[in-house]
Amino acid sequence: VWFYPCGTNNTSIKKYTGIGGNGFQNYASVDSDHTCGLFNDIKFSPYSDSLYVSCASGINIAYAYDFIYNINPSNTVNMPTANVLEFEFDKENNIWALFGDTNNNPYAFAKLEGNTWTNYFDATNCPVDFSKFKGFEIDTNGVIWVLERNYLRTLSFGNNPVWLNTKELDKNAFSLFP
Numbered sequence: 001v002w003f004y005p006c007g008t009n010n011t012s013i014k015k016y017t018g019i020g021g022n023g024f025q026n027y028a029s030v031d032s033d034h035t036c037g038l039f040n041d042i043k044f045s046p047y048s049d050s051l052y053v054s055c056a057s058g059i060n061i062a063y064a065y066d067f068i069y070n071i072n073p074s075n076t077v078n079m080p081t082a083n084v085l086e087f088e089f090d091k092e093n094n095i096w097a098l099f100g101d102t103n104n105n106p107y108a109f110a111k112l113e114g115n116t117w118t119n120y121f122d123a124t125n126c127p128v129d130f131s132k133f134k135g136f137e138i139d140t141n142g143v144i145w146v147l148e149r150n151y152l153r154t155l156s157f158g159n160n161p162v163w164l165n166t167k168e169l170d171k172n173a174f175s176l177f178p
Contacts, residue, residue, distance in 0.1 A: 039054060039055045040100075040104075041054045042054075045093070053067075054087050054097065058072035076116065078110070078117040078120070080107075080117070083101070083102070084098070085100040088136065088138045090138050091138070091141070091142045092142075094112055095112040096136075097112065109121055121155075127163055129148055132148040133146070134147040135147050142156075143157075
């Protein structure tokens with residue numbers, strides 16, 4: 001059983017051992033290449049028993065209490081930075097990650113397909129104000145919902161990704177009458 005305290009970023013992960021006062025102990029791995037110590041986000045894969053943990057060194061994958069792999073800029077293509085603040089799985093089980101700078105300020109997100117980061121979005125190509133970023137989720141249809149302090153942005157995929165709330169409505173396309 002894995003356990004992690006909620007409510008703050010950069011928290012240590014624990015595992016249940018049955019030993020000690022409450023039976024939980026800080027997790028420490030022999031292989032430091034696949035652990036962060038402190039993490040930003042944690043999720044189980046929807047299609048496996050693997051635990052995914054994101055931190056300043058990328059996304060670390062654990063199976064049966066052992067961290068077995070690390071997703072980072074040295075083993076993927078186009079990864080903006082190793083600092084992954086938050087991540088989600090889409091309906092095809094691809095990872096979408098929010099990237100942060102060295103001060104943990106969010107600045108971009110992208111999708112991992114195979115070993116290549118695609119669909120890169122930052123302040124130059126999307127309406128998200130990353131200085132007001134609060135979080136993101138992906139619904140069962142694959143629509144990405146990005147929460148800012150005062151806005152909820154939506155990114156939908158069809159033939160091409162489109163930010164739904166950035167299109168200006170054609171005011172002459174309809175009329176009202178009694």
